[in-house]
Amino acid sequence: MPKQSRRATLADVAERAGMSKAAVSMILNDRPGSRLSAAAADRVRAAAAELDYRPNPAARVLRRGRTQTIGFISDQVTLTRQASGLIGGALEVAKAHEHTVLIAETGGGAGALADAFETMIDHRVDGILIGLMGARMIDLPETSTNVPVAIVNGRSSADHPSVLPDERAAGYAVARRLVDAGHRRIGLVGDLPDEIVSDLRRSATIALRFDGIQRAFDEAGLVPTRVDIADWQPALGYDAAAALLSREPDLTAIVASNDAVALGVYQVLLERGRRIPDDVSVISFDDEVLAGYQRPGLTTARLPYPEIGALGASMILGERELGHELVPMPLIERESVGPPRP
Numbered sequence: 001m002p003k004q005s006r007r008a009t010l011a012d013v014a015e016r017a018g019m020s021k022a023a024v025s026m027i028l029n030d031r032p033g034s035r036l037s038a039a040a041a042d043r044v045r046a047a048a049a050e051l052d053y054r055p056n057p058a059a060r061v062l063r064r065g066r067t068q069t070i071g072f073i074s075d076q077v078t079l080t081r082q083a084s085g086l087i088g089g090a091l092e093v094a095k096a097h098e099h100t101v102l103i104a105e106t107g108g109g110a111g112a113l114a115d116a117f118e119t120m121i122d123h124r125v126d127g128i129l130i131g132l133m134g135a136r137m138i139d140l141p142e143t144s145t146n147v148p149v150a151i152v153n154g155r156s157s158a159d160h161p162s163v164l165p166d167e168r169a170a171g172y173a174v175a176r177r178l179v180d181a182g183h184r185r186i187g188l189v190g191d192l193p194d195e196i197v198s199d200l201r202r203s204a205t206i207a208l209r210f211d212g213i214q215r216a217f218d219e220a221g222l223v224p225t226r227v228d229i230a231d232w233q234p235a236l237g238y239d240a241a242a243a244l245l246s247r248e249p250d251l252t253a254i255v256a257s258n259d260a261v262a263l264g265v266y267q268v269l270l271e272r273g274r275r276i277p278d279d280v281s282v283i284s285f286d287d288e289v290l291a292g293y294q295r296p297g298l299t300t301a302r303l304p305y306p307e308i309g310a311l312g313a314s315m316i317l318g319e320r321e322l323g324h325e326l327v328p329m330p331l332i333e334r335e336s337v338g339p340p341r342p
Contacts, residue, residue: 008051016047028053069100070316071120071128075108075138077153082288082305086131086152089309097317099126114141121145127316130154131309135164137200148322152312153305155204161322163312167205170301170329171212174255174283177299177331179220182339183253183281187244188213188224189265190232190257209285213255225251232257237264245272252340253281259288262298277338287332297334304329 014024023036027044047053072090077083087103094101102123106112113130120128121143128147132138132154140149140156151162178186191210196202217224225248227240237256241264245251256262262284266276274280276296284291287302304327311327314320 008048008053010053012051013044013047013053016051017044019044067124067126068098069102069123069125070094070313071116071123071125072101072103072131073113073116073120073128074103074105074131074133075113076105076133077131078103078105080133082286082303083131083133083153085305086309086312089306089311090129090131090152090313091309092306093310093313093317093319097319099317110139113138117141117143121147127313129309129312129316130156130160131312134203135167135205136202137204148316148318150312150315150322152308155200161315161324163308163315163325163327164205165303165308165329166326167208167329168212168215169326170285170331171209171214172216173212173329173331174285174301175213175216177283177337178253178255178281179216179222181253181281181337184222184340185248185251185253186217186222186224187241187248187251187254188226188257189229189237189240189244189254190261191226191228192232192257193228193230209257224255229257229261232261234260234263234267237261238267239264241265241268245269245274251280253283253337256282256284259284259286259291259298259300262300263290263294266294266298276336279341281337281340283337285329291332292334294334294336296336299334299337300332301329302332 010021010024014021017024024044027036027041028048072087077086091101102125104116104119106116125147128149130151135153137155137157140158140160149160151160155162192206225244227244229236229240254265256265262282265282269276269280276282284298284300287300291298291300307327311320311325315322
């Protein structure tokens with residue numbers, strides 16, 4: 001069996017370049033204040049390339065006191081196509097700062113969260129992000145470490161720094177879009193039961209979404225016809241929309257609580273021969289993949305997962321001040337909203 005060649009060291013590069021280890025280290029680490037010539041720097045880098053020299057990560061940790069890694073603990077974010085944007089945003093920021101991201105999946109279990117937290121601490125990460133698929137309040141394990149921690153798409157009971165979508169502003173913008181289009185007979189499908197809306201451990205944002213909707217309608221002097229549902233699923237959206245149109249057949253617009261509910265609304269309108277948006281406009285929240293494939297395309301407020309993940313990573317890497325941040329939810333205009341029929 002052939003003997004494996006050893007890894008090139010800084011001393012090897014110094015010998016090949018004919019310079020001291022200190023000078024080589026200064027050049028390869030781009031330290032300021034070097035008086036070495038450009039030709040010397042080129043000679044060192046050429047020697048490093050010829051020897052396939054790579055810095056020793058352990059030595060770098062000892063020298064800098066940092067591992068150049070951050071931890072991302074997911075509660076099912078890694079398992080969902082939409083919320084996985086949280087990880088994508090964090091990865092981009094980490095890469096820009098020459099950091100590696102260690103990812104752990106807990107499946108939502110409290111015990112698994114504590115284990116993942118300890119694993120990240122044991123790996124001496126420079127910061128930890130806790131990413132949640134559903135924005136809610138969670139308890140974090142107690143630890144004596146001073147490693148910065150931030151929650152992305154959620155909050156913690158101990159008031160750790162957090163990043164959330166600005167649901168109140170999005171709710172207002174969605175309702176205002178219909179008001180500005182001229183609609184006055186509007187239905188609202190999908191408000192959840194009070195025990196869900198008021199429970200921060202189930203959702204930290206639903207109440208804010210509907211608060212924004214209500215504020216826009218109050219300003220316009222409008223009282224929408226509401227049908228509440230137990231969960232945001234297409235089948236329940238279908239039943240709620242059918243009940244809504246039976247009560248108010250002359251509605252010209254419907255706000256759906258999310259894109260899954262809007263799917264059920266679309267189906268009811270199709271079956272009843274109501275054209276979107278000629279007869280009834282439909283608007284929603286989240287901008288799931290299905291929203292762009294609906295016909296006509298669904299106008300909806302996008303959950304900004306990549307931006308949330310990126311902002312959280314910037315916080316724990318010291319690029320942004322640790323605190324509580326809201327990220328705007330842009331309104332994605334498609335073809336489902338128009339003026340009311342004459």
